[in-house]
Amino acid sequence: MNGVKNLVRLTAALALFAAAGAVQAEPYLAAQMGLKCAQCHVNPTGGGMRTVFGNTYAQTTLAARRLGGEEDLWTGQVMKFLSVGGNARANFNYTDVPNQDTTNEFAVEEARAYLDFGVIPNRLSVYIDQRFAPGSATNLEANIRYWITENSIYVKAGRMYLPFGYRFEDDNAFVRQLSGINMQAPDEGVEFGFETGAWSTQFALSNGTAGAPEADEGKQISARTEYAASVWRVGVSALSNDTDAGDRFGAGLFGAYRLGPVTLLGEVDYFDDDSIGTGGRKLMGSLVEADWKVLQGHNLKLTYEWLEPDDDVDEDEQTRTSVLYEWSPIQFVQLRGGVRFYDGIPQNDQQNRTQAFLQLHGFF
Amino acid sequence: MIIQFNKLLPSRGIFGLSVLMLASCTAGDGTGLDAGGRPITPGPPANNDFQQIQATIFTPSCTGCHAGANAPQGLRLDAGNSYALLVNVASSEVPSLLRVNPGNPDNSYLVRKIQGNASVGARMPLGGPPLTQAQIDLVRGWIAAGAPSSAAPVDQLRVASTIPAATEQAAAGLSKVTVIFNNDVDSSLVSSNSFELRDASDRLVKAEMRVPAGRQNVVELITPQPLAAGSYQLSVLGDGPAPLADEGGRVLDGDADGKPGGDLLIPFDVKEEGSFR
Numbered sequence: 001m002n003g004v005k006n007l008v009r010l011t012a013a014l015a016l017f018a019a020a021g022a023v024q025a026e027p028y029l030a031a032q033m034g035l036k037c038a039q040c041h042v043n044p045t046g047g048g049m050r051t052v053f054g055n056t057y058a059q060t061t062l063a064a065r066r067l068g069g070e071e072d073l074w075t076g077q078v079m080k081f082l083s084v085g086g087n088a089r090a091n092f093n094y095t096d097v098p099n100q101d102t103t104n105e106f107a108v109e110e111a112r113a114y115l116d117f118g119v120i121p122n123r124l125s126v127y128i129d130q131r132f133a134p135g136s137a138t139n140l141e142a143n144i145r146y147w148i149t150e151n152s153i154y155v156k157a158g159r160m161y162l163p164f165g166y167r168f169e170d171d172n173a174f175v176r177q178l179s180g181i182n183m184q185a186p187d188e189g190v191e192f193g194f195e196t197g198a199w200s201t202q203f204a205l206s207n208g209t210a211g212a213p214e215a216d217e218g219k220q221i222s223a224r225t226e227y228a229a230s231v232w233r234v235g236v237s238a239l240s241n242d243t244d245a246g247d248r249f250g251a252g253l254f255g256a257y258r259l260g261p262v263t264l265l266g267e268v269d270y271f272d273d274d275s276i277g278t279g280g281r282k283l284m285g286s287l288v289e290a291d292w293k294v295l296q297g298h299n300l301k302l303t304y305e306w307l308e309p310d311d312d313v314d315e316d317e318q319t320r321t322s323v324l325y326e327w328s329p330i331q332f333v334q335l336r337g338g339v340r341f342y343d344g345i346p347q348n349d350q351q352n353r354t355q356a357f358l359q360l361h362g363f364f
Numbered sequence: 365m366i367i368q369f370n371k372l373l374p375s376r377g378i379f380g381l382s383v384l385m386l387a388s389c390t391a392g393d394g395t396g397l398d399a400g401g402r403p404i405t406p407g408p409p410a411n412n413d414f415q416q417i418q419a420t421i422f423t424p425s426c427t428g429c430h431a432g433a434n435a436p437q438g439l440r441l442d443a444g445n446s447y448a449l450l451v452n453v454a455s456s457e458v459p460s461l462l463r464v465n466p467g468n469p470d471n472s473y474l475v476r477k478i479q480g481n482a483s484v485g486a487r488m489p490l491g492g493p494p495l496t497q498a499q500i501d502l503v504r505g506w507i508a509a510g511a512p513s514s515a516a517p518v519d520q521l522r523v524a525s526t527i528p529a530a531t532e533q534a535a536a537g538l539s540k541v542t543v544i545f546n547n548d549v550d551s552s553l554v555s556s557n558s559f560e561l562r563d564a565s566d567r568l569v570k571a572e573m574r575v576p577a578g579r580q581n582v583v584e585l586i587t588p589q590p591l592a593a594g595s596y597q598l599s600v601l602g603d604g605p606a607p608l609a610d611e612g613g614r615v616l617d618g619d620a621d622g623k624p625g626g627d628l629l630i631p632f633d634v635k636e637e638g639s640f641r
Contacts, residue, residue, distance in 0.1 A: 095493040103493060110486075135485030138457070172491035180434030184490065212438025212456050220434075243433040245440075275433035276442060286389065306389035309401055309428070315392035316401040345394030345401055348424050353493055 027166040028291040028301075029062070031256035032263045034230035036200050037167070042083070042116050044154065044193050045202055045224075046167040047183065048129050048141065049085040049114035050076060055364070059331035064297025066331050074332070074364060081121070085114040087363045097353040108133045109359070112140075123147045140186050156191040163191065163202035163224040164237045165252045165267050168287075174307040174320060175267050178285040179239065179250060181222065185210040189220075200235075201225040208241040218242030224252075232257045237269070246274030265289040282311035299326040301338070318344035318351055334361040400424045413506035414513055418443050421499055425489050439463070450474060451511050458484055466511040466524050467544040467582065469504040478503065510544035510581050520617040520624065521610040522546045523600055524581075528632040536637040541571070541585040541598055547610045548580035557601065558608035558616075561585055564595040580611075593636040600628040 027046065030037055037046030040054030050058065052075045059066050059073060076083040089109040096102045111133040117126040129141035143158030161167065164181045171182040189206025201224070208220025219242060226235030234255035241248040252269035266288045274280035289303040305320040324338025336359040344351025398404050400423035422430075422441040430441040437456045439449055450464040455473035461484070465472045473484060478495050480487030487494060495503075506512075510524045527542040528534040541561065554573050561569040571585040585598070601607055602618030602625045609615045619626030 097493050100493075100496060134487070136458075136483055138485060177429050180429070180432070180436070184486075185434070185436045208433060209438050210434045210436050215438065241433050245433050248433045273432045276431045277444070308389075313397070313401070313403060315395045316397055317389065317392040319389070319391045343391040345392055345397055345399075347394050347397065347399045348401065350425050350489075350492060351391075351401075355493070 026169060027256070028263045028265055028289065028299075030228070031233060031258060031265060032291065032293065033057075034228070034258070036195065036198075036226075036228050038195055038200065042125065042127065043141075043161075044195055044200065045161065045163050045191075047161065047169060049083065049116050049127070050364075052076065055085075058363070062297070063328040063331040063333075064295070065329070076364070081118050083114075083116040083118065085116075085364055087112045087361070089362075090360045092358045094356045095353060096355075098349045100349065110134070122150050140183070152195050154193045154195075156193070157189070159186050159188050160191060160204075160206075161186050162189075162204050162206060162220075162222045164222050164239055164250070165224065165235075165254050165269060166265065173287055173303075174285040174305040174318070175252070175269050175287050178269050178271055178283055178307065179252070180210055181239075187211065187220070198228050199225065200228065208243060216244040218244065226254075239271075241275075243275055246276075246280060248273045248275055261293045263291045263293075265291075281309070284308040284311065297328045300324075301326065316345060318342070332362060332364050334363075335359070336361055400427070412512065413502060413509070414447065414511070417503055417506060418446060421495065421503070422446050425492065425495070429490070447513050451513070455484075464507055464511050465527075467508060467542055468527055469507040472507050475500070475504055475507065510546070512546060512581070520622065521549065521608070521614050522617050522620060523628050526598065526630050528630075530630045531632065533633045533635050536593060536635050537590045538634050539587045539590045541587075543583045543585075543598070543600060545581045545583070545610070547612075547614075549575065549583060550609050550611050550613075551575040551580070553606055553608050554583055555606065557604055557606040559583065559585060560599040560601065561587075562597050562599070563592075569596070591634045593634050595631065595633050598630040598632070600630070602626045602628070 027037070030040070030046070038044035040050055040057060041047060042049045042051055055074055055076050076085050078084050088111040091107045091109045092104065093107055094102065094104045110131060112129060112131045115128045118124075119126065123146065125145045127141060127143055127145060128139070131138045131140055139159065141160050143156050143160050145154055145156040147154045161183060162181045164179050165175060168176055169183055170176065171184050176182040187206040187208065187210060189204055191202055191204040194201040203223040204221070206220050206222070207214040208218065209215065220239065222237070222239040224235055224237040226233060232255065237250075237252035237254070239248070239250040248271065250269060250271040252267060254267035256263060256265045266286070268286045269284065271283045272280070273283060285305070285307045287303060287305045289301065292300040294300055301322070301324050303322040307318045309316055309318070320340055320342050322338055322340045324336060327335045329335065337357065339354065339356040342351055342353050346352065396403055399420065402423070423443065426441040429436055430439050432440065435441070440446065451466060453463050455461045455463050458473055461471065461473040461476070463473045469475045476484045477488045478500055480494065512524070522545065524544045524546045526544065528538070543559070554575060559573055561571050563569055569587060569591070571587045574584050574586065576582055576584060600616065600618055602616035607615050607625065615624035617624055617626060618628040
């Protein structure tokens, strides 16, 4: 009887959310489990290659059920000193823009591979994140990470994603657009990290060019610190970029709270950017997210975002509301579907579009 | 003093209130704003393709990310920066391509990026709907016309770009050299008195010169046979008995010294069949 109810519940959810885009807000998993990002990812700021724990979690806890025997447990370690991982996402996207024909398409959203050479186990690693699709192969991360003291203090140098707020994998989230720190725009520099008890802190010094060659002497400083208790967590971020085009300062507050099967996340960011326009702009963005673990392997996600592109201009705000469902029938496979409603000024059709997607996500 | 952070656990009420506050923010109604979300200011309407591209594509669809010091790949597409960072600037993602290659839309990174060609990575706008065919055609047309920054009258006639560009190694089989000007040229002055193509031995290479229909700012030199591999030099002459001038009679400023006259010299190479760079 429960099976029938569950099937009805799932069917109703899929019917509601039938039909592109990308929504990968994995920080909810850490909040749901009361863990830090470093527990599941080799990168202490989250995202990318998974640790042995992360791979085990994906097989034993995230998925509705697991195929294969105990001896088939994938850990990512293919050799003593080498671990591999990857993500591939194939989409069917539907877009409706007012006053335009609707479009739909099949698209490879991304295919990435990760390599982590643990030259000195638990201390020294060389890490590579390479995107193979769409387009030609592009290196997104290439860095050396050295744990000065095992599992507590590290230094990382090379190309990397910078620390700021929650690392949502949805690069189109307003808070990710606002900071310009996302999975499409790595920067080159050096990062220091401190993982002590419930604290996770990172401090980075980088070119501040979002992947472009350095054009001036100024550098960017970005930092975040988070305190993660078992049920709740809270953190702050700050960023300062000194460029010839103008200085840019940002600050953010983020946190999460677990209420039984529902996990709430929130982030608010503020930027004072003198490098935009003639007089500079003050911008704000926020995101609230609720993730409901309906059943093991099933997650219903609701998000609401708000963007203030210029605090000195009235009535230019935008919102985005998303509803999606994630089903992990077996380990390393997710079927995801969702719809996003954009709401902005009426004279801009793009700001009032509706996008929907179905996605097959494979990862390891 | 040890801080007991668990004692500072926020109540559900406080957290719920914060969520409600964040969720209560709504979209603006756009009063007094243009399509880019900027206050409407009195001024002349867009008077050329680039201004139209800026107003209808870059500002409303691209500057959400491509603005300010942290614009992806350093590409700022706000009105004050877009032209200088696009035209004749190498793409940082695919350095072998110019972001905008004047006169050559198919070999412009921008066009490939908005068309979604697989060779240049994810289609733009990232995560958003593709540009309409009419918008893509507007960009292509602007680039095909030489990517002029303004339709306003110019003080001097100058060469905006050439295909092949100066010092470029063109592919084998090249039989057309294209010169794009910043203004429409007087086609009656397009002759061997205003253009010369010479090979490495300084021999004149025979070529037919023409102004394509509807593209009065472009001159094409067509050779009867594909050019053999080797070095060449194109000269666009602002001196001599019948120097090139625009329709307003302004003589070519070939040496770009701000005064009429002077020749522009463009050396380039043609690669051998099957050779690789």
